[in-house]
Amino acid sequence: MRVVARGLEHPWDVQQAPGGRLVVSERDRARISVVRKGKRRTLVDLSGQVRVEGETGLMSLAVDRRRRVVWACHGAAAGNAYDVRVTRLRVDSRWRRVTGSRTLIAGFPATSGRHGGCRLLLDRVGPALLIGTGDAAVGTVPQDLDSLGGKVLRIHRDSGAALPGNPWASAATARRFVLTYGHRNVQGLAQRRDGSLWSVEHGPSEDDEVNRLVAGGNYGWNPVPGYESSVPMTDHSLPGTQVDARWSTGSPTKAIAGAAWVRGRQWGALDGTLAVAALKDEELLFLRFDADGRFISVRIPEELTGFGRLRSVTSARNGDLLLTTDEGDDDEVLRVSPR
Numbered sequence: 001m002r003v004v005a006r007g008l009e010h011p012w013d014v015q016q017a018p019g020g021r022l023v024v025s026e027r028d029r030a031r032i033s034v035v036r037k038g039k040r041r042t043l044v045d046l047s048g049q050v051r052v053e054g055e056t057g058l059m060s061l062a063v064d065r066r067r068r069v070v071w072a073c074h075g076a077a078a079g080n081a082y083d084v085r086v087t088r089l090r091v092d093s094r095w096r097r098v099t100g101s102r103t104l105i106a107g108f109p110a111t112s113g114r115h116g117g118c119r120l121l122l123d124r125v126g127p128a129l130l131i132g133t134g135d136a137a138v139g140t141v142p143q144d145l146d147s148l149g150g151k152v153l154r155i156h157r158d159s160g161a162a163l164p165g166n167p168w169a170s171a172a173t174a175r176r177f178v179l180t181y182g183h184r185n186v187q188g189l190a191q192r193r194d195g196s197l198w199s200v201e202h203g204p205s206e207d208d209e210v211n212r213l214v215a216g217g218n219y220g221w222n223p224v225p226g227y228e229s230s231v232p233m234t235d236h237s238l239p240g241t242q243v244d245a246r247w248s249t250g251s252p253t254k255a256i257a258g259a260a261w262v263r264g265r266q267w268g269a270l271d272g273t274l275a276v277a278a279l280k281d282e283e284l285l286f287l288r289f290d291a292d293g294r295f296i297s298v299r300i301p302e303e304l305t306g307f308g309r310l311r312s313v314t315s316a317r318n319g320d321l322l323l324t325t326d327e328g329d330d331d332e333v334l335r336v337s338p339r
Helices: 265-268
Strands: 002-008 009-017 022-026 031-036 039-045 056-066 071-077 081-091 098-109 119-122 129-130 153-156 178-181 187-189 199-203 209-211 257-262 276-277 283-289 295-299 310-315 320-326 331-336
Touching: 002 022, 002 031, 002 039, 009 310, 009 320, 009 331, 022 056, 031 056, 056 119, 071 098, 071 119, 071 295, 098 153, 119 199, 129 187, 129 199, 153 187, 187 276, 199 257, 276 310, 283 310
Parallel strands: 009 056, 187 257, 257 310
Antiparallel strands: 002 331, 009 022, 022 031, 031 039, 056 071, 071 081, 081 098, 119 129, 129 153, 153 178, 187 199, 199 209, 257 276, 276 283, 283 295, 310 320, 320 331
């Protein structure tokens, strides 16, 4: 484990760019930085267009390393209203400035800043951008197919259009963007070697979940009437079929967040596991699933505890893991290499 950046404030995400650069978002400062050889510089200050409130601000990033494009998910003011949206940013050849931007998709619900989501993932095959969203602490949102909250969305990474193959792709309403629904607050997205998509989400007082995503699946969160947090994370009393989690924390929660599949023989017995960052429990979990996605075991290395609240975990090109701490003061980006 080594520290590659210091002096950050609530770094929400870290992604690798070309030339050994790391791209980092900070939630409340609403800035995207480039870190290289231990030095940080601001790529773009988005404080003029990002609304910061509670858990919501500048959140997840996705980076196309070949085309110098960055996607950012963030809160925004929309007239007198407030929403969460995804902005697409084009970067110059030296990764020193943003040369153009556009809103790709908007209208994710936002209220007090609670449960803003918002995790991004570029599909390794094809043009899809996956977006995990939160329910904004509004009870009716997760089961409403025409709300973009409490969902995993699938859109074209350049145009923002709904993609063919989405379960409701032909709809004229917002449900055309929806891949899965019935989520509480999606904090992590990861794609396994076999192409399967997985999500991580916060539970209320119990049952943080790791889910394998199935197109059209209902993951069962339905906290009504009002916002009733005592209901099950997967409510099987709902009409139709609900998809159970592949792993959950039980009680109490760990506040699990970002996730990445571990790859490389250098990781030994941890190769092929899902690394999951935990905020509340301040640890990195390695979850093993079989080829069919059934949970086998969890390992929590003692040497990867004691670094504070961990928000994001992403995979570097050489298989190292990149972590962000989230204490809010003098936070760090950490690089974990196998022994």
